[in-house]
Amino acid sequence: MKKLICKNCGNSEFYVLNVGETLCKCGKRLTKLTDYQWENSQKWKDIQRRRAEIISKMSLLKREIDECLDRRDEEGFKKRTFELKLCEHFLDNSLQSPQVRLRERIKQNQDKLSF
Numbered sequence: 001m002k003k004l005i006c007k008n009c010g011n012s013e014f015y016v017l018n019v020g021e022t023l024c025k026c027g028k029r030l031t032k033l034t035d036y037q038w039e040n041s042q043k044w045k046d047i048q049r050r051r052a053e054i055i056s057k058m059s060l061l062k063r064e065i066d067e068c069l070d071r072r073d074e075e076g077f078k079k080r081t082f083e084l085k086l087c088e089h090f091l092d093n094s095l096q097s098p099q100v101r102l103r104e105r106i107k108q109n110q111d112k113l114s115f
């Protein structure tokens, strides 16, 4: 069964404000049909699972970055900061175009950074 979900956060519960205007739990006002997205059962679940993985990876990275600072490990710090940025980037874009942009971004950065 398909449901309409918020494009911003993936929630399917909205408060109706006016005709054609709803408020999502995340605080976004949804006025146009393009503000919504059809829940695409399995694909959507995969994205949500990946997001959860990325978020837990990010908290791990943040902890490791702190450790690198303590050890004055500049290489490790740079590497993890870069990974953290990629994670953030993925989270930002995962709803619009999962993985594709991340892959592009990694490719772009591989030329600049060597590790």
Ligand SMILES: [Zn+2]
Binding pocket: 006, 007, 008, 009, 010, 011, 024, 025, 026, 027, 028
């Ligand atoms: Zn939302």
